[in-house]
Amino acid sequence: MADTYLTLQAASQGWYREKMSKFLAFAIPVTSAEQARQHIAEYQKKYHDARHVCWAYMIGASRTEFQSNDNGEPSGTAGRPILGQINSFQLTNIVIIVVRYFGGIKLGTSGLIAAYKEAAREAIIGANIIELHEQTQIEVTFPYISMNSVMKTIKDSGSDIMEQIFDNSCYMKLSIRSDHADILQKKLSDIDGTTIHNP
Template sequence: MLEDVYKTIEKPSEETLFKVKGSKFFGYAFPVLSEDDVKECIEKLKKQHHSARHWCYAYQLGIEKIRFRANDDGEPSNSAGMPIYGQIQSFEVTNVLVVSVRYFGGTKLGVGGLISAYRTSAQLVLEASDILEKTINIHYKLTFNYDMMNAVQRIIKEKQIEITNQKLEMNCEYIISIRKKEADSIFKVFDNLYKVEIKVLD
């Protein structure tokens, strides 16, 4: 079975708050697609919570090739970023950034207490997020002459293919989006069609 679904969030979560021994942990989850998106979200939170002590976070990017990073932001090593990342893994989400902003309450929590607090903060915010399942899609470009329009349209209708972009000039160009597990068979259908050129887009 080819896995062609993944889970992510479409919009930033509600802010969550977890309190323990006077310390406050504000949790946030953001949809991100690049390291630049991550930086932007962190900068916004640092402005919003300029008097906080720590802005600890973890993110995971990618669907088939995964990149992730966990940041303790001054907390003891592996006491913040990794517990947050652990929750990203347990909720099985990707293209997501989870941040826990800590205000120190005067009582030290110890490494065990911190791990537990950051884990809980991340768990609460992911529970508060709208997690949705998406399919991994392959994009193809179809190029054909107008006389092939009906034949192409018939296949598109029959197979319920999504056209994401079209250019109708001297000849016709469609960008189509196909679920990964159906991609090979769809490719063959168009590839066997006389006078229709199909190629994969990155």
């Protein structure tokens, strides 16, 4: 099913050494390409003394948004092998950053590919992989008098309340599994005075 996906429960690290070169790998769960790029910028700053800070990320349950970067390594020897490991574990909503400290001995194209691949793999296998459901956000407004009905419907649906404002006219922003969103929207619409707004 396209609305379930695999990602990491928490950030993880891996380490690999080849001919005096050290490869430090960091696998981090993210929810957007923007968040992935923020992490990349942080690590580039933190490891500014390293020869290369290479990376790849994959975003979305459909796994169609991705990017990789060799950061000065020969084309296709770093970013692509990192992305290859993300693919081989079927992961998404993840960024993997591999920091290389050059040890003075050149590894050659095949050596680099193997090293970046292994470092990325080490970071992944050190992590806890979890299955999540793609989420849809729903915004709903309703009169205060309908509060009990709305709250019961939300509770029964298993959705999470992201924001809420209670006044004469009440507002809620909900997050729910995408495959359950239509049912929740219909049930909420059936409650008097309730209006659904899709953000």
